[in-house]
Amino acid sequence: MDEALKAELSKQGIFTVTLQELYNWGRKNSIWPLNFGLACCAIEMIATTMARYDLARFGAEVFRPSPRQADLMIVAGTITKKMAPQVVRLYNQMPEPKYVISMGACAISGGPFKQGYNVLKGIDRYIPVDIFIPGCPPRPEALIDGFMALQAKIDAQQLTGSTRPRHLNAAEPSEFIVPEFGAHDLEPPKNTTVWHAPLVQISLAGADDSGAA
């Protein structure tokens, strides 16, 4: 629609929007997070919802105790390998459209416990993550910033075309492999359809005497 016409109509008290704008506006302002915390990051998440930081200003005050009623999972804390299957199962039980915020160093990569024997090196090995919030733990402001980034992401979604979100694309999966407990590690140790190891150039500096990187 022509922007000039749109402005002219609004002067007459007629507001015109596309269905996509209305749909995205409605969704981004009524995100219901899952009431779910794993470690110390959850304390910051709780603080974010309380009066001082007041996540309710962004339409996300209803933390739902059931995954069936939630559309945002804030993975707040260290994911132990023993807990990981339950996290994935909860995610699978959430209805589409659903989003994941990976909050804090542990949920992103394992954080300070990365080489621990029972710590998953990031929840993105099993489920798709929309927003990563670094920090140990991130302050409530950081969570709010991440939340607003998620809102912007929802707002920018195209409902048609090849870039449409997963829940509008029947070919995309809605459920992900729940890992099983194996003899030495989780089986599978990662979901290769979701996670690909980022390309990193491992510096060899320090590993030999030449000093060449």
Next chain:
Amino acid sequence: MRRWCKSLWQVRMTLEPLKAEIEANVPGCRLEIVPNPSPSAQHSLLIDAEHAVAVATFLRDAKNLQFDYCSNVTGIDWPSREITEKVKVTKTIEGPDGTPVEQEVEEVRKSQTVGHLEVVYHLYSMALKHGPVVLRMRTEDRGERVHLPSLISVWRSVDFQEREVFDLYGVVFDGHPDLRRILMWDEFVDHPMRRDYIDPDDYEYEPTAHDEVMRRTNEHHGRTA
């Protein structure tokens, strides 16, 4: 506070009389004081597995000791290591003129110690406000003979902590009513706190790799540093 410190000092510094007292009251038990050379000087008492429950019961019930609280149970892994000794040996060597000559030669002998697992108990007395007394128990090796008696019949509080030692070190506590893994899942077969535990190869992405992590990362990516 002063009284607490004094008792602490008394108990810590005087394991000798405690040892003698236990030996007098628990016939047949074999005790050994394991000295701690660090400034904390927290010496401990090595007890034998057969008399462990009797010794523990005595420590709990004796009127002047009353160690009614076991605050901590932990494990230590002592893998077998190589010891090198220098031994002086007399050898017969052929002298320059063809006659045998006795000569003292220093010989280096290498041997492997038997590795073992150790369980450590920290005891306090709430009633008499003293402690800690540190008890140790050792398994015979790190393979099959890793059985030790559970002290759960003496102190109920060791329940979860003995399960943890079982889970992470693989010490089997005989007499424990519910010896299951507590931190790892039931299907897990390793004991991750043992020194020779090798964690699974998930070193695909280590952005700040160094030392051991770098070695594992390079190994994973099929390179040798």
